[in-house]
Amino acid sequence: xxxxxxxxxxxxxxxxxxxxxxxxxxxxxxxxxxxxxxxxxxxxxxxxxxxxxxxxxxxxxxxxxxxxxxxxxxxxxxxxxxxxxxxxxxxxxxxxxxxxxxxxxxxxxxxxxxxxxxxxxxxxxxxxxxxxxxxxxxxxxxxxxxxxxxxxxxxxxxxxxxxxxxxxxxxxxxxxxxxxxxxxxxxxxxxxxxxxxxxxxxxxxxxxxxxxxxxxxxxxxxxxxxxxxxxxxxxxxxxxxxxxxxxxxxxxxxxxxxxxxxxxx
Amino acid sequence: xxxxxxxxxxxxxxxxxxxxxxxxxxxxxxxxxxxxxxxxxxxxxxxxxxxxxxxxxxxxxxxxxxxxxxxxxxxxxxxxxxxxxxxxxxxxxxxxxxxxxxxxxxxxxxxxxxxxxxxxxxxxxxxxxxxxxxxxxxxxxxxxxxxxxxxxxxxxxxxxxxxxxxxxxxxxxxxxxxxxxxxxxxxxxxxxxxxxxxxxxxxxxxxxxxxxxxxxxxxxxxxxxxxxxxxxxxxxxxxxxxxxxxxxxxxxxxxxxxxxxxxxxxxxxxxxxxxxxxxxxxxxxxxxxxxxxxxxxxxxxxxxxxxxxxxxxxxxxxxxxxxxxxxxxxxxxxxxxxxxxxxxxxxxxxxxxxxx
Numbered sequence: 061x062x063x064x065x066x067x068x069x070x071x072x073x074x075x076x077x078x079x080x081x082x083x084x085x086x087x088x089x090x091x092x093x094x095x096x097x098x099x100x101x102x103x104x105x106x107x108x109x110x111x112x113x114x115x116x117x118x119x120x121x122x123x124x125x126x127x128x129x130x131x132x133x134x135x136x137x138x139x140x141x142x143x144x145x146x147x148x149x150x151x152x153x154x155x156x157x158x159x160x161x162x163x164x165x166x167x168x169x170x171x172x173x174x175x176x177x178x179x180x181x182x183x184x185x186x187x188x189x190x191x192x193x194x195x196x197x198x199x200x201x202x203x204x205x206x207x208x209x210x211x212x213x214x215x216x217x218x219x220x221x222x223x224x225x226x227x228x229x230x231x232x233x234x235x236x237x238x239x240x241x242x243x244x245x246x247x248x249x250x251x252x253x254x255x256x257x258x259x260x261x262x263x264x265x266x267x268x269x270x271x272x273x274x275x276x277x278x279x280x281x282x283x284x285x286x287x288x289x290x291x292x293x294x295x296x297x298x299x300x301x302x303x304x305x306x307x308x309x310x311x312x313x314x315x316x317x318x319x320x321x322x323x324x325x
Numbered sequence: 326x327x328x329x330x331x332x333x334x335x336x337x338x339x340x341x342x343x344x345x346x347x348x349x350x351x352x353x354x355x356x357x358x359x360x361x362x363x364x365x366x367x368x369x370x371x372x373x374x375x376x377x378x379x380x381x382x383x384x385x386x387x388x389x390x391x392x393x394x395x396x397x398x399x400x401x402x403x404x405x406x407x408x409x410x411x412x413x414x415x416x417x418x419x420x421x422x423x424x425x426x427x428x429x430x431x432x433x434x435x436x437x438x439x440x441x442x443x444x445x446x447x448x449x450x451x452x453x454x455x456x457x458x459x460x461x462x463x464x465x466x467x468x469x470x471x472x473x474x475x476x477x478x479x480x481x482x483x484x485x486x487x488x489x490x491x492x493x494x495x496x497x498x499x500x501x502x503x504x505x506x507x508x509x510x511x512x513x514x515x516x517x518x519x520x521x522x523x524x525x526x527x528x529x530x531x532x533x534x535x536x537x538x539x540x541x542x543x544x545x546x547x548x549x550x551x552x553x554x555x556x557x558x559x560x561x562x563x564x565x566x567x568x569x570x571x572x573x574x575x576x577x578x579x580x581x582x583x584x585x586x587x588x589x590x591x592x593x594x595x596x597x598x599x600x601x602x603x604x605x606x607x608x609x610x611x612x613x614x615x616x617x618x619x620x621x622x623x624x625x626x627x628x629x630x631x632x633x634x635x636x637x638x639x640x641x642x643x644x645x646x647x648x649x650x651x652x653x654x655x656x657x658x659x660x661x662x663x664x665x666x667x668x669x670x671x672x673x674x675x676x677x678x679x680x681x
Contacts, residue, residue: 082624096488105562106555109531109561110552114562116561119562123563124562124563124564156334196464198654200670201669201670203668203670239619240610240612240613240616241612241613243612243618244613244615246615247616247618248616248617248620249619249620251616251619252623252632253633255578256637257636257640260636260637260640260644261640264640264647267644268647268648271651271652272648272651272652272655275655280658283658
């Protein structure tokens, strides 16, 4: 997989923007949010069938004969993306970390494990200290905000939430959809369990996305009404300082701009 | 029109109308000229129990109904003269004078009533003794009424009634009289859904949704649990494909009046018959036998449904835990922005001392 080259810092109208997400990653995100929104709009009217908004919403989504079809299509795409994404990072990890080790003749299980734990998305010790720093800052025990790396613990949580949510929701939905076929070997009571798993986990996911994720990326005062990094892939210098100060300092230094590093605010 | 008008005895009104000599269009089946009076929309009174009773017959609707070929007096057999005394309630098992074409016998709803009596809804138990709480066992008219008595708005905007093109097919051969039309109605009215499935759920819920009734008969709240299933939710949003109560609780090949207790070995809801019930031709035809293990009427009762109960507890705590944690963070973050200069530590002039 050849990745397009992205400049770490991009200047537009005298302002600096910092690279966050490649086009390939942004497109995966588009698939995630379009399918999740479709799944919510076609699913929740059924969970909350006795609410006044349920019937108008399901009618807006095509009515009871169409909405479930959309739900199945969106669910299949999301499950497909989940599988694709998992293969995608395993492939990247293999070509970028494992193969160089192999070429250097250092291919041991320990080395591969160490490389894996060093991946920017893997939770590490710094995340734990960042969390403590954040609480100290929020509770006024220090005036220094936490200095997050390329991926903050919040972003890692956002990333792993679907890694728990999709395996819980997706296969459950899939089996409920193909219940006639699955009940040739699965006991019927499994469907009862899957039904609860599917709708209750969906509620958690939707509430988390709506309140927490969207607060972090859209509702927060400096982002409102819309954070644009999911479209452009680049984050403004102000946001970078605010959210990823450690990464900001690192990138500025790498690019020979250490004299222009601004203080954290 | 004041209430006092309705209180006027119907007999007086009838006499007055007769004296005025108003002659109505007389129905062919209306031997006693009932419509002479009953065609008037205001024909009503307040009865001894203070209930408002409407006696108006809308002839146009009556003519479209299933009882069009039956004389009024066939059902209202206690009325022999006009003006008449307050009439008794109609007994649906009465033999009317209509000859049932297949057996050349007088027609009656008695076979249906017999079936009902054998079912779990019958008033007598297997030994012929009256069951406890007689008033809770339905008769014909607890679930049905003459379509005539439904609100007029029911017909608005629905493409109901006789299909001229359908009828024309019958009339290809059956040309004499109104034979084709009345049999067309006879047959098609039984092939159509008698009611909207939601209405059927409502009818069953009249008793089965009543808390006191459930306690008297030691029954679960099956209405609420049914409403949690996709079966009901799809019906609610207009699907005609998912089952209402009668679809699952009637054994294959029987009429809907023969609902049996799940304890009966021939019942559709008896454990050993559920696989067959679920897998009837229009439903889960290709499903495995294990589908029957799916619990349809689920409550979150700890003892009866421990799996559902503990899963609910788990997901409730998970959801509450995750959301409370993050919402607290958001709250603190907004608070920190609102009051940025407050601090528990004395300013040292170097806030950037730690370098992790």
